[in-house]
Amino acid sequence: MIDSSALQSRLVFACGEQLLNAEQCAEGEVVIDVAPDALPQVVQTLRREFRAIFVDLFGLDLRPEKQGFRLTLVFSLDEEENWLYVHADLDADAPQFSSLVEALPAADWYERAVWEELGVTPREHPLLAGLRLAPDWPEGVYPQRHTFRWQQQVQGVEPHYFELAPAPAGIVDYPLGPVRSGVVESGHYLLRTAGEELVDMRLQLFYKHRGIEKRAEGVALEHLPLIAERISGTSAFAHSLALCQALERAAAVGVPPRARFLRTLLAELERLYNHLGFQADLCQATGLAVAQAQFDILKERGLRLNARLAGHRYLFGMNVPGGLSRDFDEQALQAVRELVTVLRRDMETLSRLLLASASHRDRLEGTGILKPEDAQAYCAVGPIGRASGVDRDLRRDHPYAAYAEVDFAVPVLETGDAMARTQIRLDETMQSLHIITQILGSLPGGAVYVPLEQLPAGKAALGWAESPRGECLHWLLVGEDGTLRRYRVRTASFANWQAFSLAIPGHNILTDFPVIEQSFGLSFAGADC
Amino acid sequence: MADTLDKATWEAAEQLQARVQRLLGHSLHIRHIDAGSCNACEAEIKMLLNPYYDIQRLGMFFTVTPRHADMLLVTGCMTRAMVDPLRQTYEAMPDPRLVVAVGACACTGGIFGQSAYTLGGIGGILPVDVYIPGCPPSPLTLIHGLLLALGRAEQRMHHDTRQVKSSRALPMLTPGA
Amino acid sequence: MILSWLRRGLRTGVLTTRYPVAREEMPREFRGRPALDAERCLAGQGCDRCVQACLPVALSLATVTSSGRDKSAHTAPQLTLDYGRCIMCGLCVAACPADALRMVGDYELASTASDDLRVSAVFTQEADASGRDYEEKNNGRYA
Numbered sequence: 021m022i023d024s025s026a027l028q029s030r031l032v033f034a035c036g037e038q039l040l041n042a043e044q045c046a047e048g049e050v051v052i053d054v055a056p057d058a059l060p061q062v063v064q065t066l067r068r069e070f071r072a073i074f075v076d077l078f079g080l081d082l083r084p085e086k087q088g089f090r091l092t093l094v095f096s097l098d099e100e101e102n103w104l105y106v107h108a109d110l111d112a113d114a115p116q117f118s119s120l121v122e123a124l125p126a127a128d129w130y131e132r133a134v135w136e137e138l139g140v141t142p143r144e145h146p147l148l149a150g151l152r153l154a155p156d157w158p159e160g161v162y163p164q165r166h167t168f169r170w171q172q173q174v175q176g177v178e179p180h181y182f183e184l185a186p187a188p189a190g191i192v193d194y195p196l197g198p199v200r201s202g203v204v205e206s207g208h209y210l211l212r213t214a215g216e217e218l219v220d221m222r223l224q225l226f227y228k229h230r231g232i233e234k235r236a237e238g239v240a241l242e243h244l245p246l247i248a249e250r251i252s253g254t255s256a257f258a259h260s261l262a263l264c265q266a267l268e269r270a271a272a273v274g275v276p277p278r279a280r281f282l283r284t285l286l287a288e289l290e291r292l293y294n295h296l297g298f299q300a301d302l303c304q305a306t307g308l309a310v311a312q313a314q315f316d317i318l319k320e321r322g323l324r325l326n327a328r329l330a331g332h333r334y335l336f337g338m339n340v341p342g343g344l345s346r347d348f349d350e351q352a353l354q355a356v357r358e359l360v361t362v363l364r365r366d367m368e369t370l371s372r373l374l375l376a377s378a379s380h381r382d383r384l385e386g387t388g389i390l391k392p393e394d395a396q397a398y399c400a401v402g403p404i405g406r407a408s409g410v411d412r413d414l415r416r417d418h419p420y421a422a423y424a425e426v427d428f429a430v431p432v433l434e435t436g437d438a439m440a441r442t443q444i445r446l447d448e449t450m451q452s453l454h455i456i457t458q459i460l461g462s463l464p465g466g467a468v469y470v471p472l473e474q475l476p477a478g479k480a481a482l483g484w485a486e487s488p489r490g491e492c493l494h495w496l497l498v499g500e501d502g503t504l505r506r507y508r509v510r511t512a513s514f515a516n517w518q519a520f521s522l523a524i525p526g527h528n529i530l531t532d533f534p535v536i537e538q539s540f541g542l543s544f545a546g547a548d549c
Numbered sequence: 550m551a552d553t554l555d556k557a558t559w560e561a562a563e564q565l566q567a568r569v570q571r572l573l574g575h576s577l578h579i580r581h582i583d584a585g586s587c588n589a590c591e592a593e594i595k596m597l598l599n600p601y602y603d604i605q606r607l608g609m610f611f612t613v614t615p616r617h618a619d620m621l622l623v624t625g626c627m628t629r630a631m632v633d634p635l636r637q638t639y640e641a642m643p644d645p646r647l648v649v650a651v652g653a654c655a656c657t658g659g660i661f662g663q664s665a666y667t668l669g670g671i672g673g674i675l676p677v678d679v680y681i682p683g684c685p686p687s688p689l690t691l692i693h694g695l696l697l698a699l700g701r702a703e704q705r706m707h708h709d710t711r712q713v714k715s716s717r718a719l720p721m722l723t724p725g726a
Numbered sequence: 727m728i729l730s731w732l733r734r735g736l737r738t739g740v741l742t743t744r745y746p747v748a749r750e751e752m753p754r755e756f757r758g759r760p761a762l763d764a765e766r767c768l769a770g771q772g773c774d775r776c777v778q779a780c781l782p783v784a785l786s787l788a789t790v791t792s793s794g795r796d797k798s799a800h801t802a803p804q805l806t807l808d809y810g811r812c813i814m815c816g817l818c819v820a821a822c823p824a825d826a827l828r829m830v831g832d833y834e835l836a837s838t839a840s841d842d843l844r845v846s847a848v849f850t851q852e853a854d855a856s857g858r859d860y861e862e863k864n865n866g867r868y869a
Binding site: 239240242243246247308310311313314317324327328329330331332336337369370373376377378379 | 727728730731732734735738741752753755756757778779781813814815816817829
């Protein structure tokens, strides 16, 4: 049982009269209410005195309850294993708040999103422009306001594009995308070079915004994991896990131990194929063709094991609210054991060969450095953050599924270059194998599923998981009819893309760009969702 | 789109198809484009180049430019922001050109369908030559689809309307049966 | 270093599938596509469990009308399964109370026409099953 009462007292003491209310809203979750004008100071206090890590900022239309628009910030207090919500209720007629971007650069995109989709204004935001909605989306149509339905027709207008100031003399603009070379997702980079050297990059994502958050509203419970899986298909298990855990918390249901252990197993299998694919993609970027093929072979074996276990190469359809959709027999588990043995042996060889490949190392070392202070300021997560000194991993800091019951190390490096991001993932691959071995050795018997009752109306709940790219949060608010009234997804890639821009300047040349991009290995679908 | 053509247009389309197959009977250069996918389809398409599937042995290659492409391989449900880039990519392709819709999203919009954000697949934007269902379609499904587009494989899926005699005298099902 | 990689590659040997020259089977659990056994289906008796279970509306129910030689109009329910919308999740298979749907491992699903991806079953009454042309009345769940 996580004790939040001490935390609550400290918050009340530290924030004084800026705190309108503080209470524990769930196990390991505390919520405080502040006046909108007090937000910047409270946020500063939280970060300075509580070492709170900013995780999310989103809005909610509570005008039906006569509570105006609610701004919610989510912070992680790793040492206390607590989540902290900061609520600020904004006036329904003139919803605005003081921008946090100056002190908290990571809040940038989040503030633009609430401005664009909910119509609340962050005063003095340095560059207020749309974020996720398409260029032909009309002004004044706010999808996060409570009357908007995901399937309503929105008549397009003349597309409006953000005008960037022209490059100064001597700087060349190099636009890439949204249609780019290779089999890649759509997204636009505007690179700026002085001669060969990259001096700046402007990112234009959200070509793939599908309105996932709105799609989930009003949907039957059994359909929600199908939506969550398709946020980012290569993190399907992590996202559906985070969602199902949120639903289980909302219903106050504990899944059986066998389900928790098998969920851990499957989550690590997902991490494995992703990390193997990462190495293959990076070898493609550096031109190490045989190495690329070798890692692709291992990735394919991982996908085939997934198909053998779950009936789906990307583990779609495994997580259901209340546990798993199926169990695995001894034969299936033996197949897992066999692959683990093969991978352990092959990874040792391939890692050794890879790290001895001077042509590969040369492209990675010193390339695309994300400095630790930048990673902190922009709240980078996952292996990208850990390669730049951000020592955080949800599996250790906010354990879920069966992670509290297995032993594993969380590798962290300070160098922040592409080599560090590679090394971290090599180490994490071995750690995944270690976790899977422990799971197989201590798998409890029993059921893998417990049915969920109707969700209580008005309940809010948080679910989280460490996907292969980092921490993902799913927050939901249950409506009157037991379906979701509001669904909020904060993916790892959304957080990390902001940090990506900072890794570009600093002695990188144009041809380093593909290496830097692949070394981050982020998902456009996850960010855009 | 083929379902609603008149006879003359249909014959012209068949002739074009025959010409396309003659010209493309040897190798195929594919340009992929993402019109708003979840990335699982891209992951499967990338697997086509791994040693297990190796579509290069079938004379199929990926090209980085639509100017050199014979086929546009489209993934994704057709988000609003990708409509113009998709059209421009198609228009940059020389004739003969094929369009293949990969996955439920590109075929029909999948779970997103027609919405404020998505246009129900690419069928309303581009003329589609082959639909490849799946979520995502596995590499073998993709290979079958690519070969079908070239006339090198048989189509297995066919429209079927079965008439079943059912007696209304039978009692209604009880829920939970 | 390149030599080491080449050695590794050569030692790995040939893994390539012989498809399409030879058949390849997917694992037993693989979700290829749902197959409908219309004879077992209870849509004719008002069952719509699979339609309710289907998120992408791949399964839909419509009412078709026939105009008979005697100028009478008969309606019959029609269940359609559109593989172009199907995400192969299997929820329909789980929901079906009559075992009319089962998941098969087919993977050769591509089609040159979207219409070829739709299979339907019309549930006619005993009395009016012969000699009628059924035209579809747009009464289904599609938007």
